[in-house]
Amino acid sequence: MAKKELYEQKTEALLLPMMEEHQVELVDVEFVKEAGTWFLRAYIDKPGGITIDDCEVISRALSDRMDEEDFIEEAYILEVSSPGLGRPLKKDKDLERSLGESVDVKLFRAMDRQKEFTGILKAWDKDTVTLEFEEEAELVIERSNIALIRLAFDF
Incomplete structure (x- = not known):
């Protein structure tokens, strides 16, 4: 398995208990390089839509867990957001x-x-x-x- 998929899988495993706790759905996780910088992105959603507060709560919790687990070798920027209007339907x-x-x-x-x-x-x-x-x-x-x-x- 490529590092990218491994990172995404491990991050998803860390996120799932948080999703249940905060009653949001994990739409996708991606680890991508853009303009020379790595980004770890988690897309979350819930009925009625996601708020900035939802993103902040999940981002802080995930950041803490990522610091504890420390399995990503590369420097990266963590982003938690709504999947947006024109989101791909992957799964x-x-x-x-x-x-x-x-x-x-x-x-x-x-x-x-x-x-x-x-x-x-x-x-x-x-x-x-x-x-x-x-x-x-x-x-x-x-x-x-x-x-x-x-x-x-x-x-």
Whole structure:
């Protein structure tokens, strides 16, 4: 396992008890390098949305635990935030929570000469995602062909 995945996995394990204690959901953890600086990011959410206070409480608790465990060799910046509006739907639980919502899907290979679709997430399983469009048409997309699926911006 690559260091990046190991760091993300260990951080997730530290976060899960905090999520339960503070009644928030862990959406994702990522360890990424941007402009020469490493960032350890935890994205959290809860019904009604996350507040700055929620982020601060989790950030302080996680920072203390990360100092105790000290398993990341590189210097990094810790960030705890909401996943935001156009967040990617990476895991099955993300898809489950987003059923009935409007989503944007970008494909690796075009279907019907198109690589981007916006529709209602109607169904999903381990191999496919089904979108529904206003004309009551449906499109079944192989998950292996999905480069990105995220909540659509609805202005």
